[in-house]
Amino acid sequence: MRRIAIDMDEVIADFNLKHLQVFNRDYNENLTLNDLMGTHLRDLRPQLKNEIIAYLNDPTFFRDLDVMKDSQEVIQELSEQFEVFITTAAMYFPTSFTAKYEWLKEHFSFLDEMNFVFCGNKSIINADYLIDDNEEHFQRFKGQGILFTAPHNIHETGYVRVNNWLEVRDYFLK
Numbered sequence: 001m002r003r004i005a006i007d008m009d010e011v012i013a014d015f016n017l018k019h020l021q022v023f024n025r026d027y028n029e030n031l032t033l034n035d036l037m038g039t040h041l042r043d044l045r046p047q048l049k050n051e052i053i054a055y056l057n058d059p060t061f062f063r064d065l066d067v068m069k070d071s072q073e074v075i076q077e078l079s080e081q082f083e084v085f086i087t088t089a090a091m092y093f094p095t096s097f098t099a100k101y102e103w104l105k106e107h108f109s110f111l112d113e114m115n116f117v118f119c120g121n122k123s124i125i126n127a128d129y130l131i132d133d134n135e136e137h138f139q140r141f142k143g144q145g146i147l148f149t150a151p152h153n154i155h156e157t158g159y160v161r162v163n164n165w166l167e168v169r170d171y172f173l174k
Contacts, residue, residue, distance in 0.1 A: 001081075001082060001083050002082050002083070002128040002129070003082065003083040003084075003085065003126070003127035003128050003129070003143075004078060004082045004083070004084050004085070004127060004128065004129045004130075004131065004172070005085045005086075005087040005117070005122070005125045005127035005129065005130045005131070005143075006075065006084065006085065006086050006087065006130075006131045006132075007086075007087060007088060007089075007130070007131060007132040007133060007134070007137070007148070008086055008087075008088035008100060008104070009062075009065075009088065009133070010133040010148070010150040011068065011071075011131060011132065011133055011148045011150075012067065012068050012071040012075070012086070012107075012108070013062070013065040013066070013067065013068065013103065014065055014066040014067070014068055015062075015065060016033060016036060016041075016150070016151060017033075017065075017066055018061070018064070018065055018066070019041055019052075019055065019056075020032070020033070020036075020041065022055055023041060023045075023052060023055070026051075027045075027048070031044065033151055034151075036151035036152060037151050037154050038151070038152065038154055038155050039151075039152060040152050056092075056093045056096070057093055057095050058095070059095040059096070059098065059099060060099055061096065061099065062093075062096045062099040062100050062103060063099035063102060063103055064103075065103065067107050068165060069164065069165065070164065070165035070166055070169075071165045072107060072108065073165075074165040074166070074168055074169045075108065075111070075165075076110050077169065077173060078168075078169075078172055078173070079110065079111060081172075081173070082172070083115070083127075084111060084115060085115045085116075085117050085125070085127060086104055086108065086111065086115065086116050086117065087117040087119060087122055087125050087127075087130070088100055088116075088117070088118060088119070089119060089120055089121075089122060089134075089137070090118040090119070090120075091118075091119065091120030092120070097118060100118070101113075101116065101118075104116050121140075122137040122141060123137075123139070123140030123141055123142075125141065126142075127143050128143045128144065129143050129144045129145075129146055129172075130143060130144070130145050130146065131146045131148050131162070131168065132145065132146070132147070132148060133147070133148045133149070133150035133152070133153055134153070135147055135153060135156050135159055138159065144160065145159055145160070146159070146160045146161070146162055146168075146171070147159040147160065147161045147162070148161075148162055148168075149161060149162065149163040149164075
């Protein structure tokens, strides 16, 4: 059975929405996803970079992220024909382990928890496909990288790209 590795943040978990909400609340701003096109929040407000990153070190930050539209249904369908792994580079924010695990158990309980992979460098992942919003993870990945559109990667080219989970379904289940 072929394997699909799927990133968590900005692919199945709506990281940007919460990040913007807490930032806007704390700094009385009104930034939107459109403001993030081609960049990251920390680059928009470099003078607040440490504070912006500090949100991600909060052990509860990742626990209540919204689920990306259609991801649950499509991943459930994919899991009938592929081995599906959720691969999150949690080593960037080690305090996120528990919150991410609990989030996955709540929203993707149909997947075997042994298929939740918490890692750093994703080149270790042995899969045929990697769906990720960060093209850097494709550099040493031996399978096919599939770039999931996120505001920060909107200008990236040279990769197979999917814009949403219905396009993922079409790519794999044509």
